[in-house]
Amino acid sequence: MGSELKKMSELLKSGATMLSETCPECGSPLFRVGKEIICAKCNRQVVIVKSTEEEGKIMGDRVLQELEQTLLSKIKEIDGAIRSEKDPDRLGQYGKALLTWLDAFERVRRLKPD
Ligand SMILES: [Zn+2]
Structure with a gap:
């Protein structure tokens, strides 16, 4: 030492x-x-090997970007489904799914650099 x-x-x-x-x-x-x-x-x-590291980072950012868009579209789909749904059981299912997607969306956002 x-x-x-x-x-x-x-x-x-x-x-x-x-x-x-x-x-x-x-x-x-x-x-x-x-x-x-x-x-x-x-x-x-x-x-x-800095260039490779940076490439990997950029690729990671792009994946997160796409994932964010996918999750957002799912959240919108559920939002649309909830609006026209009257059945309480199905509404409950949509609600659970919505929470799952929102949670995932939140996590993806946290992973993304500012
Ligand atoms: Zn060393």
């Missing part, structure tokens, strides 16, 4: 930059030294 901190301070002194990314192996903060990114604890070079 001590040598690790020593290594980190040495890195900083030598002009390395501490990054917000952490080592995938040990979770220690990574350092940029010139063009290389290294982990002081594992004492090795780390390759950050």
Whole structure:
């Protein structure tokens, strides 16, 4: 642990930059030294595949966006069905379904970044 901190301070002194990314192996903060990114604890070079990560994130956002639209259309369908429904049993079923969809919709919204 001590040598690790020593290594980190040495890195900083030598002009390395501490990054917000952490080592995938040990979770220690990574350092940029010139063009290389290294982990002081594992004492090795780390390759950050940032573009892939970002692609994955964008794709995830798109999926959530579509899911939100699907849920919204289901909620609208149920809303329409409730309006024309007179049977109390079926209204109860629609009510339950509506709560389920609304809950799912709420969750999807929470997963989405602002
Ligand atoms: Zn490491």
